[in-house]
Amino acid sequence: MDNITVGLKGFKEEKVTADNTAIKYGSGGVEVYATPAMIGLMEGAALAAVDPLLPEGMATVGTYIAASHLAATPVGMTVRCEAELTEVDGKKLVFKVVAFDEAEKIGEGVHHRFVIQTERFLAKQAAKKKG
Numbered sequence: 001m002d003n004i005t006v007g008l009k010g011f012k013e014e015k016v017t018a019d020n021t022a023i024k025y026g027s028g029g030v031e032v033y034a035t036p037a038m039i040g041l042m043e044g045a046a047l048a049a050v051d052p053l054l055p056e057g058m059a060t061v062g063t064y065i066a067a068s069h070l071a072a073t074p075v076g077m078t079v080r081c082e083a084e085l086t087e088v089d090g091k092k093l094v095f096k097v098v099a100f101d102e103a104e105k106i107g108e109g110v111h112h113r114f115v116i117q118t119e120r121f122l123a124k125q126a127a128k129k130k131g
Helices: 035-053 118-130
Strands: 011-015 058-069 078-089 090-099 105-117
Touching: 011 035, 035 058, 035 078, 035 090, 035 118, 058 090, 078 105, 078 118, 090 118
Parallel strands: none
Antiparallel strands: 011 078, 058 105, 078 090, 090 105
16 A cells, blocks of 8 residues: 555546436435535545555545535536545545535535455445344
């Protein structure tokens, strides 16, 4: 994991459609970009920053996010998120996340991801399911 260093950046973007509005998510009654969709985009940008650099069999999972949704974005606009790795503490990764639409900053926050060994993680989840 020596190549996972502070300063790495990842990006993700998506167009606002009827499928990612507050109405569709059930998180509001207005046809604008949903806060849960923005959170997913923020997580996706952080994932894009580091997961491609991990050895085979390793991945990251989101463990924490604190974000503000600052402005509404109408259907038809594109939202772009940038995640910057600001801290590496063992397997814990901390990101600054910021989202913009075509007109302004619409969201910002902090997101934590944890590096996992995929097979072991999935085995633990399968055991949990069995009870």
